[in-house]
Amino acid sequence: MNSGYLIKAVVVFVSLALVDSICAENKPVRIAVAGGSLTEILFFIGAEEYIVATDSTSNFPPKASEFPSIGYVRNLSAEGLMSLSPSLILGEEDMGPPAIFDQLKALEVEVIRLDKATSAEGIIDKVMRIGQIVDRQAEAVDFVASQLEPMRQHLATELLQVKRRPKVLLLLSMNSGAPIAAGAKTSGQFLLDMAGADNVVQFEGWKPISTEALIALQPDYIVLTDRTISTAGGIKQVKNIPVMAYLEAAQNDRIIIMDGMYLLGFGPRTIQAALEIASIWHPEIIPYGALPFKRGVKGG
Amino acid sequence: MNRELLLLVALAASLFLVVLCGIAYGAISYPLSQVFKVLVYALVGGESTPEGLGIIVGLRLPRVLMGMLAGAALAGAGACLQGLFRNPLADPGLVGVSGGAAVGAAFAIIIGPVVMPLIYAEYSLYVLPLFAFTGALSVTMMLYGFSRMGGQVVVAYMLLTGIAINAMASVLIGLMVYLSDDGQLRDFTFWSMGSLASITWPAVKVVSLPIVVCLVLMIGLIRPLNLFQLGEQGARHLGLNIGLLKKVVVVLVAISVGACVALTGAIGFVGLVVPHLIRLMVGTDHQYVIPGALLLGPLVIVLADLIARIWVAPGELPLGLVTGAIGAPFFLWLLLQQQKRASL
Numbered sequence: 351m352n353s354g355y356l357i358k359a360v361v362v363f364v365s366l367a368l369v370d371s372i373c374a375e376n377k378p379v380r381i382a383v384a385g386g387s388l389t390e391i392l393f394f395i396g397a398e399e400y401i402v403a404t405d406s407t408s409n410f411p412p413k414a415s416e417f418p419s420i421g422y423v424r425n426l427s428a429e430g431l432m433s434l435s436p437s438l439i440l441g442e443e444d445m446g447p448p449a450i451f452d453q454l455k456a457l458e459v460e461v462i463r464l465d466k467a468t469s470a471e472g473i474i475d476k477v478m479r480i481g482q483i484v485d486r487q488a489e490a491v492d493f494v495a496s497q498l499e500p501m502r503q504h505l506a507t508e509l510l511q512v513k514r515r516p517k518v519l520l521l522l523s524m525n526s527g528a529p530i531a532a533g534a535k536t537s538g539q540f541l542l543d544m545a546g547a548d549n550v551v552q553f554e555g556w557k558p559i560s561t562e563a564l565i566a567l568q569p570d571y572i573v574l575t576d577r578t579i580s581t582a583g584g585i586k587q588v589k590n591i592p593v594m595a596y597l598e599a600a601q602n603d604r605i606i607i608m609d610g611m612y613l614l615g616f617g618p619r620t621i622q623a624a625l626e627i628a629s630i631w632h633p634e635i636i637p638y639g640a641l642p643f644k645r646g647v648k649g650g
Numbered sequence: 651m652n653r654e655l656l657l658l659v660a661l662a663a664s665l666f667l668v669v670l671c672g673i674a675y676g677a678i679s680y681p682l683s684q685v686f687k688v689l690v691y692a693l694v695g696g697e698s699t700p701e702g703l704g705i706i707v708g709l710r711l712p713r714v715l716m717g718m719l720a721g722a723a724l725a726g727a728g729a730c731l732q733g734l735f736r737n738p739l740a741d742p743g744l745v746g747v748s749g750g751a752a753v754g755a756a757f758a759i760i761i762g763p764v765v766m767p768l769i770y771a772e773y774s775l776y777v778l779p780l781f782a783f784t785g786a787l788s789v790t791m792m793l794y795g796f797s798r799m800g801g802q803v804v805v806a807y808m809l810l811t812g813i814a815i816n817a818m819a820s821v822l823i824g825l826m827v828y829l830s831d832d833g834q835l836r837d838f839t840f841w842s843m844g845s846l847a848s849i850t851w852p853a854v855k856v857v858s859l860p861i862v863v864c865l866v867l868m869i870g871l872i873r874p875l876n877l878f879q880l881g882e883q884g885a886r887h888l889g890l891n892i893g894l895l896k897k898v899v900v901v902l903v904a905i906s907v908g909a910c911v912a913l914t915g916a917i918g919f920v921g922l923v924v925p926h927l928i929r930l931m932v933g934t935d936h937q938y939v940i941p942g943a944l945l946l947g948p949l950v951i952v953l954a955d956l957i958a959r960i961w962v963a964p965g966e967l968p969l970g971l972v973t974g975a976i977g978a979p980f981f982l983w984l985l986l987q988q989q990k991r992a993s994l
Contacts, residue, residue: 382964403964406965418964419962419964419965420964420965421962421964421965421966422836422965424833424836424837424840425840425845425847425966425968426965426966427677427847427959427963427964427965427966428709428847429676429677429678429705429709429710429959430677430959430963430964430965430966431964432677432678432705432709433676433677433678433963433964434964444833446837447837447840447845447847447848448774448775448848449775449847449848449849449850450847450848452775452850453708453709453850456704456708457704457705457708457709458704535831536831536832554831555830555831555832556831556832557828
């Protein structure tokens with residue numbers, strides 16, 4: 351199934367392209383993008399010239415934030431969007447507020463909402479789908495075949511050899527009150543699944559976790575985003591948080607710090623993030639070689 | 651013409667101007683002549699559909715109208731409550747409207763999709779306003795019911811009951827926020843900062859009648875509220891039915907504020923501060939305070955919404971942020987002026 355994935359994807363895209371001819375030839379495509387991972391993909395497949403605006407989560411590559419900002423994905427403004435005269439509004443299932451779809455429909459703008467990716471396969475699907483939408487199928491296939499699929503396959507095959515899955519704690523915020531941990535059904539959980547680790551946290555969603563429970567759980571690794579570190583004032587300050595004294599992972603320098611969007615954005619780079627982070631807690635994984643994107647580990 | 655009346659006329663004129671600006675300006679700019687053409691087309695029709703019809707009449711007009719309704723309802727309700735409580739700190743939140751609406755909204759955003767997925771699949775757009783309105787109404791009625799338990803409603807007792815009930819509401823909200831996922835939490839946060847972005851024509855049509863009826867009845871409260879300022883004893887001797895007045899005020903506030911909060915989310919500041927601003931300008935006579943609030947409230951909201959739409963375009967600011975940002979400093983300035991005058 352693993353090695354056949356690319357073939358399957360190619361077949362899907364060819365059949366889709368035959369049935370569904372999105373005519374990008376006649377009119378100029380002007381896309382307002384609502385979702386950081388979508389912007390990332392448009393850049394990777396060389397379709398950034400179609401972008402007329404991005405949302406506040408579109409911060410990679412740095413050029414992505416130079417477009418006019420349509421604000422936060424859940425809080426879009428119909429007239430604001432229309433002021434850029436887009437021919438397409440591309441978003442994910444979290445686009446909102448709900449009324450905006452009726453408003454945009456009345457104004458006869460095309461809106462495409464993609465499902466959120468929750469796995470490496472999902473990310474690759476998203477790339478192919480966007481390639482098809484903007485009529486850059488060849489570039490999308492090439493990007494997937496040369497960069498994403500090899501990483502995905504490498505990770506999948508290597509993880510088959512893994513005997514022991516580490517217990518990992520992924521924290522979003524350590525600023526005020528109890529730290530916010532990634533529970534089941536969060537992007538954090540999906541990333542841990544991709545990287546062959548178990549979540550120490552059992553509850554659903556991003557929720558505050560009691561520090562005493564943390565001490566009882568004793569995760570093997572603690573993953574933090576760089577935002578958490580910078581708002582706390584630095585890795586030293588994080589290590590000085592009282593609970594850290596009781597966590598073996600913190601005492602043995604098994605804290606991993608990564609760029610938030612790289613790790614949890616579920617754009618193409620998240621596949622690499624999973625590979626990178628997996629090779630930290632699974633040293634037996636054979637190194638992949640040159641990683642295509644700028645690495646996300648910030649030390650720790 | 652006396653000074654107070656002149657002020658009201660000036661307010662009405664400014665409101666008219668602000669409403670015109672609200673219709674004419676937005677993230678997309680049209681020449682004024684085009685806006686005029688579109689409005690004429692919308693009113694009397696014409697041969698060809700003018701450019702911008704969908705934006706100006708489809709998107710802007712309903713928000714401006716809803717902004718006027720919401721502003722009048724919030725400020726009018728605030729003025730009536732401050733009169734009833736004879737307390738300048740009273741606002742629609744005090745009788746549980748806002749807290750109740752927030753409980754309803756949180757339920758609709760966080761719990762609803764889990765317990766009634768079929769209804770959401772079909773009517774998701776209507777669930778939130780309906781729940782928010784139901785929440786506003788039921789919490790207010792509950793509060794009124796509790797304050798009546800001793801036989802008659804004592805205003806001070808109602809105030810304390812309000813604090814208790816609001817505290818319970820925030821516990822419920824906190825509990826639901828705790829259960830929410832990231833997206834739901836964001837949605838609720840935005841709801842609690844208010845917005846006119848989701849207002850559509852059907853929504854305006856549904857709420858305009860009940861709100862306008864409430865506003866007209868509020869004008870009818872001018873004399874009773876003036877009498878009430880003499881104290882309950884005095885007012886009763888002058889033939890005022892105090893029990894009825896309390897009931898009417900609470901019902902009017904619950905319906906008018908509940909209906910608009912259900913659609914716009916919580917818009918802070920207006921209900922509390924607009925009546926104050928008016929009182930600082932025209933004195934305490936409800937003959938001027940209530941009409942003044944009914945004019946200044948819409949003015950503030952329509953203006954704030956215009957700023958919210960234009961400032962970070964193509965994005966949009968939450969309305970409650972803007973009302974607070976322009977209102978609070980202005981209010982502070984007015985207070986300082988008054989203090990200065992008093993100390994002279």
